[in-house]
Amino acid sequence: MLGDKIFKYATAFVAASSILILTFMVLELFRNSMPVLSLKFIFGVNWNPVVGMEEYGVLPYILGTLVTSAIAIAVGVPISLGIAIYLSEMAPDFVRKPLSYIIELLAAVPSVIYGLWGMFVFRFWVKDFIEEPLSKYLGFIPIFQGQPFGLDIFTAGLVLAVMIIPTVSSVSREVLTAVPNTLREAAYSIGATKWEVIKLGVLSYAKSGIFGATILGLGRAVGETMAVSMVIGNAIGEAAIPTSLFKAGQTMASLIANEFNEADPISLHAKALIGVGLILFLFALAVNLIAQIMIWRSIKTRGGMVE
């Protein structure tokens, strides 16, 4: 009986420790960045670590994070959905198993590999086959302005899109497979074509689960550091505001990766970077929270329906 009790409290303690660690992390980030936190820190555009001219503002990097993640979602999610639909609805068995295994393996590729590939191979494709034609024919649109060189917000967004595909497609496939067969059969029985079955029966049912998968992908895109800093061009201050897609930018994560190593602990520079970390942390926390709630809700309704 005593052993049971000890076991119970020990597991409770371990379970609680993860929450404790999370709380301490937020508190510690907050404490260390106190001297720089202000409205000006969040909405300022200057980032000047030079002694005597110090000024820190995070807005360009918040925008950079949002824009690159948005590109990643816009490009990555439709592709992932296509993969998921093919795997769950159309693929024959001998294709489905190896293919879904390979896609899940992609999620295990270290991000620095994506970064290297982006820097040495992918950026030249992007520049020659996408950016140059776009800038030539649509250069009058503000977001396509500037001379493309391949190390910019657009490339970073595309690399992120490739990186989120495994996550989004495998979770979406999970969600689609969980759609009860009765729904498909019902749709077929009233004479729906394959496309209509998928559209009406499957996708609309799995909507919130797919949304959750998307948000999970967003979470990965927001926090990605290494690969982004290798291809985004790492501009700083006002120059980093994403006014055009073909412009060097910076995300919160890449800024920390770039500057923390050499930040002078005596000056405000290190504190400002910890402040960026705090904002990024809260951002990622919110994104993941939303994703969890969405997936949880979709699984709950599914359970009810199957019975």
Add this chain to the structure above:
Amino acid sequence: MNKKTLVITGLITILVLLGAYLVNFYMQENKTVTITTATTVTTSVTTTSTKMISINGAGATFPYPLLSKMIVEYNKLYPNIQINYQSIGSGGGIRQHTNKTVDFGASDAPLNKAQREAAPNTLHIPITIGCVVIAYNLPDIPKGLKLTGQVTADIFLGNIKKWNDPAIRDLNPDLKLPDKEIIVVHRSDGSGTTFVFTSYLSLISSEWANRVGKGTAVQWPTGLGAAGNEGVAGVIRGTPYTIGYVELAYALQTGMQYARLQNREGEFVEPTLDTTAAAAEALAPSLPKGDESWENVNLLNAPGKNSYPIVSFSYILVYKELSVLRAMDIDKAKALVRFLWWATHDGQSYAPNLHYVPLPESVIRINEETIKSITFNGQTLLS
């Protein structure tokens, strides 16, 4: 499925352990080989003890290739002295030196006032000389671009936007400059190279000094950033119409195109080991003593027809009284001082092959005084 994963993980773990063991074994074997090839070379150093001594240093990445060559060669001479140097960057070197977690630090920038107060009694020992070159990529112009400091500052400020701007054309009347946007490439990480380069621009251009200033990281008005000298070099080589700054050694190793820069006397000087040494020699008489402030020392825009204008020292940072370090004892202190002596004398002979500039005689004299002044519990360490 689960069992399978378990088995595979187990197998991988065993393989990794086996590999680590083999590497370790091989390295130990190598070490015994180096001992047999050890020879004595003319130095004032004599081994008094055969106790294993390990010395730790950390700091700037710029002198790392030279330092690691020196460390390997020194280990051949004195197999019982093991020196480890981690190239974590100048800022990290200053931080670890201040926190007293390493036996010596290394930095491309001298300590400023606040840093000196945080690490009192720090000695600066110039170990080698750095030279920052302005590298560019113009497909049709493989060589011979000429620039002045002012024009360089204007390019990096974003005031000059095109390669065929009149300001560049006037300096290069014989070159066919393209009508293309200039893409500025700078360092994205904090760096001693950036410190040297921005110090030069601040010296030349008052607009740069007021708008951007000097530091290991600054707010670049334009352009894109890449990590490390190799990152900047990689972007410049892979992207036409770029301009950026890298250390001379990287430019020479990678065969990049670089500009001739106008010096104080109005000459356009190509960055080479000779023109870098000329700048250091020209300013050596004005250098402070090792225990004084080096904050305002720079070798920028040195006088002399043959002096390249963007030149700087790379320093070893060491405490004058070594007993302030917890992990220090008299044997280790002696070994450290002897290594520093060797590195600033015989060790310099390894510099030219690695594209580093050897210290001029006058700087070595200053270093000798500095190294002689190092003590442990008040006891001098060099006889």
